[in-house]
Amino acid sequence: MTALYNVVQYILNLGATVILPIAIFIIALVFRVSISKAFRSAITIGIGFVGINLVIGLLTDNLGPAAHAMVTNFGLKLTILDTGWPSAAAASWATPVAAVLIPLCLLLNIVLLFLKVTKTLDIDIWNYWHFIAAGATGYIVTGGNWWFAILCAFIYEIIVLIIADRAAPYTQKFYGLEGITCPTGSTAACSLIGVPVGWLISKIPGINKLKADPESIQKRFGIFGEPMIIGLFIGIIIGLLGGYDLGRAFKLGVALGGVMFLMPRMVKILMEGLIPISDSVRDYVSKKYHGREINLGLDAALTIGHPANIATGLILVPITLFMAVIIPGNQVLPFGDLATIPFYVSFIVASRKGNIIHSVLAGMVVMALALLMATNFGPVHTEMMRGVYDFPKGVTQVSSLDMGGNILNWAILKFSQAFQALF
Template sequence: MDAFINGLYTVFQALINAGAYVMLPIIITILGLIFRLSPGKAFKSGITITCGFVGINLLVNLLKSAVTPAASAMVENFGLNLDVTDVGWGAISSITWASPIVALLVFEILGLNILLLVLKKTTTMDVDIWNYHHMMIAGILVFFVTGNIVWALVATAFTAIMTFKFSDWTKPLVSHFFGIPDVSLPTISYTSSIIIAAPLNWLIDRIPGLRDVNFSIKNVQKYLGIFGDPMMLGFILGCAMGALALMPIDQIFLTGVNVAAVMVLMPKMTAMFVEGLMPISQAAQKFTSDKFGGQALSIGLDAAVVVGNPEVITTALIMIPITILLAFILPGNRMMPLADLAVVTFRVALVVALCRGNVFRSILISIPVMAAILYGGTFAAPYLTAYATSTGLTFDGLIASMAGPSLTQTAIVFWSCISQYAIVIVPVLFICFLGVWYLIEKKIGMDKIEAYAAKCDEQ
């Protein structure tokens, strides 16, 4: 059995090491062939989608390179010296894939996705395999803490099912707000925000006065003219961040230019991505209509395809100094935000879409979302540090990240499965989730969610 698991681990490690840029065109081409596209069209779609994805990631990295020095300087200027250091999602991903049970968990997630598709309990066909680490980290930490493989499988399965359903329920926002049809985003750093954001958005809708405040980039353009243009707004926000970081004048200007460039170029890369996706999407809808009785499947992709939205970037740039301030003032927080400050876009993207681009409301809701991440990181830090050390890494002090077990969804599952009352808490938690599932799909109905999202097209 050990030899079989080690063999699976070796195969999947080789695939993951190939990287998204190698895997994506292969996966998309295979999907195109399955959906009965000609080999030429399937391969062209795969390459076009990958080129768009490469462009998006280059721009995300440009944004990171612009924001990281400013964010680090702000942390220093705020005088933060907390004992849990944010080492970034990349470090968490690497130690996740280093687990001896990773191949088993990959097959579990893949098998669950196929089973739920066959049973028509999800419409998300998750091809974002290299981001499975988001769904595996809870199970891997549970296995490390408890040594119990059953609880590790339960934690991963629960996390995966939640992720697929959150992706299903938020798919209309991807289509109507971000303008990418037939795509869902099963990336936990994106979907996890819905746990806090949806109830708060519902509550704000019922508070007179507050519900009427609407600050969006389109409104800004109306009143500020050229200065409300996304490019100019990006330049202004970038310069403001550099100024808050007390950077030299040339670096302030450079930060502004880089953020402005991302605001201008990201929609063009997204358009290229959608161009490559359309033949696959059309073929998939025809195929699933024949084979799945009209069930419309969506392709599950990395949330990187939506984080370049102007409202998302605007909200993220405002939330970075607010997150640093939260770390300083929240009682009981020990996590110092640092490496992942540059990718706050992923944490707030779904919030912005849920708020239909209303930046004021997005910031209002993102504050508790980011506060929960800081507390999640504080709670998970001792376990995450011990596990990372067991893989051969060394750190000065405790580590965390704004990804992995810090995210609300993962933190809830992880805490539940390592609790001494796990045998009671986990079933109760799952029953509560089933209740939400029933409420959304049977009582509220996906047609109402679709109608809510469709109002983005009117704005």
């Protein structure tokens, strides 16, 4: 088991820019794509993810300090620190069940495809950490019950794959991702609440007439409605809320404008490599299985390049901090996961066809509930993090919006606690 764990950790440490091209190359060969075409596409996809990661790094490196500055500027005093998804992922990979769950979750996906329970082939191995986090939750709460941990991971994975199937039609149309869907755990979980709430908001008289998608904004405001200019203004406002002087606020604005300008171009590079493989897989499956459809499951990073998505996510950053202060019962100090809010709203924005007003309102409901769930998850999350995370001075409890504030993980937590109480 130790040897298996070490092998898995070595592969995972290579990162998505290595794992994904290898997975794509193997899958392409399985579906009878020529070696040269498969290799070129795989490398192009890897380069695309390098570009996406660089832009995401630009976002987090600039937005993280700004969020911390807002926390300091407003003197927020909350007892549970949001340490962000990277620490939650590291803690999940470090649990004893992680090495076993990766091949088991992949095998389950293949079985579900064969049984026609899902149309999604999830090749985003790195993001299997969401499934493993569910398994780790069950493992910790039950005192090390392996079988129950595997059950929790399987339940989480099945629900995510079904959500990805249901979201595929409108996300493919909105983001232009033909043959692709996004079974990213946090994205799928947030859509469980956000998509129906967004639909309800769109039916409220008065609010239903409010439309603010990037196209209509640009048409109305000209250059000031362009995505990079919107990013500039949002960045300046966040900087000023954080107590930055005008120069630093403008610098933050330029960085966020850069994110909104560059991200679609990085996604375009990735899609240049992905579309030939996706088309080949669909053609092969359609011919061999009489028109059956299969979608490739990839990271929701593919969606955050859309101006409506990232604008919604950035607007929700200061709103989430404000809600953290005023919501009764919340003890989570949002920090580490603020920069990943665009991932949470991906399906919500697509379901609202890019209407930023409706998406922000739905996102507020999602983030409010995430804060309360993350607060409730604090004790178990803290136990999971011991030994893999250096707690900052004065911090006794940690959580994360991505894992602790995720309704699927929270449901797994309650399921595990009920199981432990009964048995």
